[in-house]
Amino acid sequence: MRDSFDILLLPGDGIGPEVVGAARGVMDLAAEHFGVKLRYEERKIGGEAIRDEGGPVSDETLEAARASDSVLLGAVGHPDFDDAPVRPEAGLLKLRKHLGAFANLRPVAAVPALLDASPLKKEVVSGVDVLIVRELTGGAYFGEKEEGDERASDLSVYTKEEIDRVARVAFDAAKRRKRRVTSVDKANVMATGRLWRKVVTEVSKDYPDVELDHVLVDAAAMHLVREPGRFDVMLTENLFGDILSDEAAMLPGSMGMLPSASLGEPGSPGIFEPVHGSAPDIAGQGKANPYAAILSAAMMFRHTLGRPDVAEAIEQGVSVALEAHFLTADLGGSKTTEQVAEAVGRWIGAGE
Ligand code: NAI
Ligand code: MG
Secondary structure: OOOEEEEEEEEEOOOHHHHHHHHHHHHHHHHHHHOOEEEEEEOOOOHHHHHHHOOOOOHHHHHHHHHOOEEEEEEOOOHHHOOOOOOOHHHHHHHHHHOOOOEEEEEEEOOHHHHHHOOOOHHHHOOOEEEEEEEOOOHHHOOOEEOOOOOOEEOOOOOHHHHHHHHHHHHHHHHOOOOEEEEEEOOOOOHHHHHHHHHHHHHHOOOOOOEEEEEEHHHHHHHHHHOHHHOOEEEEOHHHHHHHHHHHHOOOOOHHHOEEEEEOOOOOOEEEEEOOOOOOOOOOOOOOOOHHHHHHHHHHHHHOOOOHHHHHHHHHHHHHHHHOOOOOHHHOOOOOHHHHHHHHHHOOOOOO
């Protein structure tokens, strides 16, 4: 196991610096606990990069990302740039493309201490633990486009290779979980859906201990609110994954709880970031919920740094802090960002 890593921090805009600062504090304590050495470099992305460097992400920052072991990102975006020619979000898309981050992982788990925060019934949400694996660089978002007032089109293209590599990410993740992959497509009406289903079925032969089923995307959307507990790993293409992951994000009740990872080829640095945005309405007030950023740091240890032991210790700290009601305002509590991070740090590896 490696025990020394170079981490690029990209705090970004709004509450980004607050939640990344909180996550860094937790990472440092976890590293100390395990005798791991973390070296950080911090750079700009998003609105602050446009202001200070003339673009949403500089070439130097892209190179620093590629040279790092992993990237921890806060959030990008600010209303000041809503009508600007270059938007902060462009920095994030460029970074994902530069690192070839084709698989987006979003775990969504019900938190026993937070069941009341969910808009769904407690008995529906209780025990939910889904990992959505979304293909991130293909499909209708990246195909040939025709703009127009009378006619417009977005071409959705998938190759066997693109489906194969993201399917392997999902099956590998399932091996560490409940060993079930639900592949979501629209094979009854879409050619890309039929290829998707064929390739995923082929890949599944390399994972005999993982169970695979196929569900049409409309049915999947229904099951996700009716019986979310039936899913373990949910694998899907770009557009469907965008929609389903936001639907799933509502299960735990707050965006402030959800981490994500964007992964490329094995050995390439991943991008780890909370699902939420820069929350300009609460920026600079110490109110931001840092759990999503802290859990993103845990995913980094698991998925690219090869230290699942450190990831689990951080996740244990989070569980204990939540049970002890260290909750920010979005969760109905009154703790500050820093108080939550300190609590997680205190309970790192609790019960080991
Ligand atoms: P948002 O996620 O920033 O905020 C939505 C609501 O949730 C707000 O009321 C906010 O206060 C609250 N919230 C979000 N994260 C929170 C946290 N950690 N703790 C407590 N409350 C939290 O989404 P919104 O308002 O639509 O977008 C704001 C800016 O963020 C925009 O410029 C948008 O483009 C950008 N954005 C960036 C993303 C990214 O960097 N990956 C993702 C989504 C939006
Ligand atoms: Mg979305």
